[in-house]
Amino acid sequence: MATATAASVSAPKDIMVASNKLKIEAEVVRNSRINWQSYFQGQMISKEDFGFIQEFDLAPNHRKNQMLDTNGGQCVRSILNLLRHIPKDQNLRYILTIVDDLLEEDPSRVELFTQHAKKNKSSSLSSFLPLLNRPDPFIAHQAARILSKMCVNAADQIEESELDYYLSWTKSQMEMPNNEYLQNVAVCLMKLLRVQAYRQKFVQKETINTLVSVLNKKIGFQLQYQLINCLWLLSFDVEIAEMIAQYPVIPVLAKILAEALKDKVIRIILAFFRNMIAIPEDKDVVSQCLLSMIQCKVLKTVELLQDKDFDDIELKEDLEFISGKLEESVQEVSSFDEYVQELKSNRLEWSPVHKSDKFWRENAARLNENNYELLRILASLLNIDNDPLVLAVAAHDIGEYVRCHPRGRKVLEQLGCKSRVMQLMLHQDSSVKYNALLATQKIMVDNWEYIGKPVASAT
Numbered sequence: 045m046a047t048a049t050a051a052s053v054s055a056p057k058d059i060m061v062a063s064n065k066l067k068i069e070a071e072v073v074r075n076s077r078i079n080w081q082s083y084f085q086g087q088m089i090s091k092e093d094f095g096f097i098q099e100f101d102l103a104p105n106h107r108k109n110q111m112l113d114t115n116g117g118q119c120v121r122s123i124l125n126l127l128r129h130i131p132k133d134q135n136l137r138y139i140l141t142i143v144d145d146l147l148e149e150d151p152s153r154v155e156l157f158t159q160h161a162k163k164n165k166s167s168s169l170s171s172f173l174p175l176l177n178r179p180d181p182f183i184a185h186q187a188a189r190i191l192s193k194m195c196v197n198a199a200d201q202i203e204e205s206e207l208d209y210y211l212s213w214t215k216s217q218m219e220m221p222n223n224e225y226l227q228n229v230a231v232c233l234m235k236l237l238r239v240q241a242y243r244q245k246f247v248q249k250e251t252i253n254t255l256v257s258v259l260n261k262k263i264g265f266q267l268q269y270q271l272i273n274c275l276w277l278l279s280f281d282v283e284i285a286e287m288i289a290q291y292p293v294i295p296v297l298a299k300i301l302a303e304a305l306k307d308k309v310i311r312i313i314l315a316f317f318r319n320m321i322a323i324p325e326d327k328d329v330v331s332q333c334l335l336s337m338i339q340c341k342v343l344k345t346v347e348l349l350q351d352k353d354f355d356d357i358e359l360k361e362d363l364e365f366i367s368g369k370l371e372e373s374v375q376e377v378s379s380f381d382e383y384v385q386e387l388k389s390n391r392l393e394w395s396p397v398h399k400s401d402k403f404w405r406e407n408a409a410r411l412n413e414n415n416y417e418l419l420r421i422l423a424s425l426l427n428i429d430n431d432p433l434v435l436a437v438a439a440h441d442i443g444e445y446v447r448c449h450p451r452g453r454k455v456l457e458q459l460g461c462k463s464r465v466m467q468l469m470l471h472q473d474s475s476v477k478y479n480a481l482l483a484t485q486k487i488m489v490d491n492w493e494y495i496g497k498p499v500a501s502a503t
Contacts, residue, residue: 172194175187218251276319285319339386379403
C-alpha cells in the first residue's frame, strides 16, 4: 500500500471479510419475532411506538427506507423509547440489531440520532453507552458497533468524556482472556481509527502494548489482519509512529510476516513497515526501525516474497520500497548498532556478535555509557525474562563484559548482578546453567583466558 495522508484513511476493501460470532448471532436475532402486542396491552409502550415497530417489523426493505426518509425523527424517537421501556435482553438484542442494520445500510442516518439528541439536549451516545456494561455480551458488542458508527459519522458531536469511556471499554475487551467477540472490537477500532482526531486519544490509553500483546498470541489470520490494520492506521500520525517504534511491534510483525499464508496479512504488514520507514520525521527513529527489521530478518523474508507472483501492484511496490531501504541500511549498520537494537528489543539470540572476541574487546566499555544504560538492560533481562535462550545469551554477555572490561567485576557488584548470575547456575536448562557457570568463573577468577578451554596434558 502506498503511503497516504495522515488526516483521513479510507476503509480497506476487505474490512468486513470473515464472519465473527456477533454476526452469526445477529442473523439469528433478525429472524426472531417479538410479541409487541403484549407490551402494548400491558401499557409498557405507547400506541405511537407500538404502531411504528409493528409496521417496521413487517415492512419490506423499500418501505422501511421510506419510513426513515419521510419520518426519520419519529422512527428514532420510537426506537429509543423501546430501548428504555422494555429493557429485556431479547428485546434489546432485537432493537440494537435493527439500529445497527439501518446505520450499516446508510451511515448518514446517524444524523437522525444526532438531531434527536439536540432537540432533547442530550448526547446521541447516551442511550447506547450504558449498554456496554450489560451482562449479555451480544448486547454490549452490538451497542459497540453502533457507537463506532456514531463516533465516525458525527465526530464533531462526540463529547470527550464519552469517547474516553468507549476507548477504555475497547481496551478492557482486548485484555479480556478468551474473548469470543474480539473480532468485533477490532472492527470497531478499524472504523474509529480512520478518524485522525481519535488516534491520539486511543494511544493515550497505552493501547499499543495491548495490541502487541494480543498479536503475540496464537490467533486467527482474520484477527491478525484487523489488529495490524489498527496499527497501520495509527502509523499515519507522525508522533504516534515515532511512539510505536519504542514498542516491540516490528519483531512481533516480522515473525507473523515470515509465517503468513494469506495475502491480506502480508499486504497490511508490508504497508505498516513502509509507513514506519516513511512517516517518522526523526531520522534516528527511522534508523531504529530499519535496524529492527534487519535484526528480525525482514530483508530475507522480503526477498522470498519478491520471488512470488502477486497480483497486487501496491504490495509489489511496498516490497520494492522496503527492500531498497533495508539494503541501504545494511551497508551502514555497525555490529554495535545491531547489538544495541537486539538488547533494547529484549530478544537476545545467538547472533554472531555475541561470540565475537573482536566485538567484545572493542565494545565492552561502551556498555557503561549513559550511566550503564545497556548494562542495566542486560542485567534486567536476567531477572525479568523466563526464556532460556534469552537467559543463556544474557549470562554469556555478562561474562564477556567482565572478561574484557578492567572494572567489570566491581560494576556488576554495584548493580547487584553477580548474585543473579550465580543463581542461574542452578537453572533447569542446560544452556542457561552452562553459560551462567562460565560467567561466574569469569567474575570470580583472574586467569579467565583458560575458562572453557580444554586443559593441556602435563608433559
